[in-house]
Amino acid sequence: MKNNKIYLDYAATTPVDAEVLKTMLPYFSEEFGNASSLHSFGRNSADAVFNARLNLAHFFKCTGEEIVFTSGATESNNLAIKGVLRAYNKNNKKLPADERKKPHIITTVFEHSCVLKTCQKLEKEKKIDLTYLPVYSDGVIKIADLEKAIRENTLLISIMYVNNEIGTVQPISQIGKLLAHINEQREEKIIFHTDATQAVAYFDTNVKRLGVDLLSMSAHKIYGPKGVGMLYVKKGTKITQIQDGGAQEFALRAGTLNSAGIVGLGKAIEVLEKNKKKETKKIKELRDYLINKILKEVSNVRLNGSRSKRSPNNINLSFSDVEGESLLLYLDAGNIAASTGSACSSGSLNPSHVLLALGLKPEQAHGSLRISLGKYTTKKELIIFIAKLKKVLEKLRKVSGEILKEYYSKKK
Amino acid sequence: MQYSKEVINHFTAPHNQGVISNPDGVGMVGNPTCGDLMKIYIKVKKDAKRGEVISAIKFETLGCASAIATSSMITDLAKNKTIQEATKITRDDVAEALNGLPPIKIHCSNLASEALVAAIEDYKKKK
Ligand SMILES: Cc1ncc(COP(=O)(O)O)c(C=O)c1O
Ligand code: FES
Numbered sequence: 320m321k322n323n324k325i326y327l328d329y330a331a332t333t334p335v336d337a338e339v340l341k342t343m344l345p346y347f348s349e350e351f352g353n354a355s356s357l358h359s360f361g362r363n364s365a366d367a368v369f370n371a372r373l374n375l376a377h378f379f380k381c382t383g384e385e386i387v388f389t390s391g392a393t394e395s396n397n398l399a400i401k402g403v404l405r406a407y408n409k410n411n412k413k414l415p416a417d418e419r420k421k422p423h424i425i426t427t428v429f430e431h432s433c434v435l436k437t438c439q440k441l442e443k444e445k446k447i448d449l450t451y452l453p454v455y456s457d458g459v460i461k462i463a464d465l466e467k468a469i470r471e472n473t474l475l476i477s478i479m480y481v482n483n484e485i486g487t488v489q490p491i492s493q494i495g496k497l498l499a500h501i502n503e504q505r506e507e508k509i510i511f512h513t514d515a516t517q518a519v520a521y522f523d524t525n526v527k528r529l530g531v532d533l534l535s536m537s538a539h540k541i542y543g544p545k546g547v548g549m550l551y552v553k554k555g556t557k558i559t560q561i562q563d564g565g566a567q568e569f570a571l572r573a574g575t576l577n578s579a580g581i582v583g584l585g586k587a588i589e590v591l592e593k594n595k596k597k598e599t600k601k602i603k604e605l606r607d608y609l610i611n612k613i614l615k616e617v618s619n620v621r622l623n624g625s626r627s628k629r630s631p632n633n634i635n636l637s638f639s640d641v642e643g644e645s646l647l648l649y650l651d652a653g654n655i656a657a658s659t660g661s662a663c664s665s666g667s668l669n670p671s672h673v674l675l676a677l678g679l680k681p682e683q684a685h686g687s688l689r690i691s692l693g694k695y696t697t698k699k700e701l702i703i704f705i706a707k708l709k710k711v712l713e714k715l716r717k718v719s720g721e722i723l724k725e726y727y728s729k730k731k
Numbered sequence: 732m733q734y735s736k737e738v739i740n741h742f743t744a745p746h747n748q749g750v751i752s753n754p755d756g757v758g759m760v761g762n763p764t765c766g767d768l769m770k771i772y773i774k775v776k777k778d779a780k781r782g783e784v785i786s787a788i789k790f791e792t793l794g795c796a797s798a799i800a801t802s803s804m805i806t807d808l809a810k811n812k813t814i815q816e817a818t819k820i821t822r823d824d825v826a827e828a829l830n831g832l833p834p835i836k837i838h839c840s841n842l843a844s845e846a847l848v849a850a851i852e853d854y855k856k857k858k
Contacts, residue, residue: 642766644795645742652743661766661795670766682763682793718748719793722768726759 325655325700329540329632329693330483330517335583336542342586343544346579354576355567364578371585378588379534379551380525387550387568388581392516393433395535395550396477398572399512400424400437402558403475403533404447409559422474423448427460427489429673430479434514438477448472454676458487458624462497469501475510480518484660484673484689485624486633488522489513495530510556516540516548520591521599521631532556538580542694543587547580598694603631605692609701610634617709623674623687634690635660637674637683640723641715646688649711655704660687682723734796735830742796747806749789756857758849761842767794769802771846775814775854783814790846797836801825801843814851820844 326334335343346367352360354368372383379386389395404422411419426438428451442449450468452460460478469476476498480491491513502508512533515524519536526534534551538544552558552571564573606629610622619639638646643661650657660671661684669675670684679687690704734742751772761768774787788810790802805825809817822840826832832840 640793642794642798645799648739648742648796652739680763681766685763685766718745718791718799719768720750720770720791722759722770722791722793723763725770726763726768729759 323654325704327690327692327696327700327704328656328658329696330486330689330691331658332539332545333542333693334695335539335544336587336590338590339543339583339586343579343583346582350578352578354578355565364576367582367585368576368578371581371588374585374588374592375549378524378592380527381551382554384569385526385552385554387552387571388576388584389548389550389572390546390577391539391548392431392514392535392537394572395537395548396431396433396512396514397437398550398561399533399535399558400434400441400475400477401561402571403510403512403556404441405561406557406559407474408446410557420472421446421448423450423470423472424474425450425452425465425468425476425478427452427454427478428676429454429458429482429484430477431483431514431516434477434479435672447474452478454487456678457628458482458485458673458677459628460489462490462493465494466497469509473509474507475512477512477514480513480515480522481630481633482624482673483517484671485635485677486517486630486691487624488518488628488630491515491531492523492529495528499530510558517630517633520595521602526551526553533558538584538587541587541591544580544583547577547584549584594694599631602692602694602696605696605698605701606631606634608698609690609692609705612701612705613708616705617712621683623677623679632692634692635674635687636690637679637687638712639683639686640719641712642685643687645715646686646711649715650704650707653707653711655707658689658691660689661685732833732835734800734833737828737830738797738800738832741800741803741829745790745799745803747789747803747810748791750791751787751789754850756850756852756854758846758851758853760845760849761794763793767798767839767842768792769794769798769842769846771802771806771850773809773850773854778813781813785809785812785814785817794842795836795839797832797839798842800829801832801840802846804828805843805847809847814854818848818851820847 350363352364354364375386376383441447510532514535532553537548623635643659660674674684754772755775756773759770770791772789776786778784788806792802822844825840
């Protein structure tokens with residue numbers, strides 16, 4: 320990368336692929352038409368959006384009408400949850416008062432904040448009953464817990480495909496199968512949503528095989544531009560728009576289409592589809608090299624989350640006797656960019672809810688480092704990173720001395 | 732959130748870092764739940780004119796950049812001060828000497844002044 324900087328934070332965002340950028344550029348100033356306009360300017364934009372839609376439909380194995388473009392996964396997740404609830408309430412209001420039911424939503428304790436906060440708020444406003452599925456030390460939910468959580472009034476299940484912090488993979492297609500079975504016997508079908516933002520680049524995204532009704536993603540995690548994403552909405556899913564305005568996107572998402580962004584997403588998907596298998600293999604090998612090397616050569620370190628049920632690009636480690644923000648900034652001073660689940664870097668005083676959900680002690684969560692790889696990562700970069708990491712750990716562990724051990728021995 | 736240059740300087744090359752093997756006072760504050768633990772060691776000398784003076788001071792810290800920088804700064808500020816003077820060092824003095832701290836990091840400077848006071852209290856108790 321540029322200026323000898325090493326970027327190991329691809330789960331946060333990725334650079335726009337050169338081919339993607341080239342495809343997008345004309346849609347800013349030459350082909351700038353509003354895709355809803357009837358004249359040739361509008362038609363040209365609409366055609367470009369149409370082609371992007373086809374690329375996505377091909378990739379997710381659905382139809383173009385099932386693709387709803389949004390401003391990113393945050394909006395897609397909000398639309399999925401609030402849109403399903405809104406549609407339900409519209410219908411519920413028509414029923415006699417004694418037949419109205421408060422809907423129930425099931426999610427997990429370690430969703431991205433845009434899902435968690437949406438659900439928490441709806442619960443607080445007494446609009447829904449909410450169940451959080453636990454995750455275990457491997458960072459994976461148990462289907463048996465889900466089965467137990469389902470109630471008569473369950474409306475929606477929202478479970479992420481790959482966790483953004485620890486990279487663990489959830490059994491989405493198994494859940495899809497289970498729900499298909501359960502829904503056969505139910506009059507009011509349970510709707511299944513997955514936030515696939517971190518999964519799209521590496522895992523199966525055939526919505527039929529997954530058995531999902533709704534699926535969210537963001538372009539900037541797959542070498543596309545920021546501020547554009549998609550919600551897959553299976554035909555027949557009971558959902559309404561949550562943002563009032565125009566009738567764009569099959570009346571599910573009001574607002575002038577971000578045509579340049581959508582073109583970028585369409586191209587990013589096309590490029591991804593071409594290289595997905597090869598890249599996944601290469602990145603997985605780099606990940607395993609890094610994990611093996613660090614676990615072998617660095618003392619007092621643990622890998623957070625399952626080793627096997629894990630995204631090819633994610634390595635999440637906790638180091639004892641160091642704090643994540645310090646670690647991150649020392650690495651940054653050495654031109655290496657990574658991420659941490661420490662509270663100290665986040666603006667709140669609580670460490671990552673994801674790591675605590677795995678059962679880590681607060682100091683282990685504070686001492687965490689997330690390294691996420693991408694298609695431009697090289698082995699040479701990883702070798703430089705490991706050498707730097709060792710130096711930085713030595714330095715920070717010298718600064719903290721035996722302080723943690725002493726704290727616990729005094730407490731006894 | 733941005734750190735001042737002074738914070739980064741103290742964080743990347745902390746002053747007075749380490750242990751005093753026969754300290755006259757030790758103060759440890761903080762709590763691993765919120766991510767910070769700080770320990771300050773002092774040596775006190777009697778000066779004929781000035782009274783009890785902190786002649787040596789060292790720290791150990793487990794915490795964020797701001798926690799390490801404030802530890803480094805407070806040990807600089809307290810060195811060669813009398814214990815009365817040192818007790819009066821506030822978190823604002825530390826933050827100011829570092830050319831400011833991001834608002835959410837103010838509690839780290841709090842910790843530094845608490846650790847110093849705890850070390851002085853420990854010295855007084857022992858004497
Ligand atoms: C799992 C997951 N969901 C949702 C988001 C939100 O994506 P965006 O910020 O593009 O809306 C992210 C990205 O941080 C993510 O990793
Ligand atoms: S150690 Fe966490 S904010 Fe300072």
